[in-house]
Amino acid sequence: MSKNCNMIKDLLPLYADDVCSEESRKAVEEHIKECSDCKNELEKLRKNVSVSPQKDAEVLKRIKSRLRIEKLIVGIISVLAICGALFLGLIYLINTDKSMDMEKYKIIDNVSVTEHDGALWLNVKGAASSFVSLSPTISDTDGNHMGYDKGFDREKKNGFGVTLKQRKIDSFEFYPRASSKCFEQKLFDIGEKEDIVKLFYYDDVNNKEYVLWERDSND
Ligand SMILES: [Zn+2]
Numbered sequence: 001m002s003k004n005c006n007m008i009k010d011l012l013p014l015y016a017d018d019v020c021s022e023e024s025r026k027a028v029e030e031h032i033k034e035c036s037d038c039k040n041e042l043e044k045l046r047k048n049v050s051v052s053p054q055k056d057a058e059v060l061k062r063i064k065s066r067l068r069i070e071k072l073i074v075g076i077i078s079v080l081a082i083c084g085a086l087f088l089g090l091i092y093l094i095n096t097d098k099s100m101d102m103e104k105y106k107i108i109d110n111v112s113v114t115e116h117d118g119a120l121w122l123n124v125k126g127a128a129s130s131f132v133s134l135s136p137t138i139s140d141t142d143g144n145h146m147g148y149d150k151g152f153d154r155e156k157k158n159g160f161g162v163t164l165k166q167r168k169i170d171s172f173e174f175y176p177r178a179s180s181k182c183f184e185q186k187l188f189d190i191g192e193k194e195d196i197v198k199l200f201y202y203d204d205v206n207n208k209e210y211v212l213w214e215r216d217s218n219d
Pocket residue numbers: 002004005008031035036037038
């Protein structure tokens with residue numbers, strides 16, 4: 001390896017990229033005619049140079065496919081999130097009750113209270129759908145609704161309220177023709193709850209109530 005070789009090897013990368021001066025180019029070309037070592041070095045460099053655009057394309061392709069995969073993952077996560085939200089919404093609709101509107105469901109015509117066998121019974125005309133539940137609520141004698149708070153002071157309250165509830169997702173109708181068949185539910189034994197003097201239906205949609213039963217003053 002001549003002293004010249006070192007100088008030429010410094011120039012080879014510039015020569016391979018075709019960015020060296022005319023003088024350097026000539027010097028390199030003259031040298032490699034006689035020096036197989038430097039010629040080999042140049043060929044190696046040229047291979048790398050010629051390979052590089054292909055490499056770039058490969059890198060770009062890899063980046064693109066990675067981006068595509070990331071997009072796909074984000075898409076899948078979004079879809080799952082939306083499905084989850086819809087599912088929770090449905091669960092909410094199924095599990096949330098609403099009071100039955102007194103006017104819409106003609107509660108006065110369809111719901112009554114009867115007294116027999118020493119107890120009070122709630123009667124609902126027609127086939128009450130299984131989605132309807134009764135929520136006893138507590139109110140005072142004047143009919144003021146006391147809410148569903150279980151921590152109420154029993155000593156001071158002497159009313160009893162009931163409200164028919166249905167799931168938000170369901171629609172419910174009373175069947176007028178089935179009026180002979182009543183859905184009956186025992187509320188309580190009259191003797192057991194002497195403090196209760198009034199029983200009424202409470203509609204918390206319209207904040208209205210109507211009296212279903214009042215204790216006789218003779219009782
Ligand atoms: Zn050389």
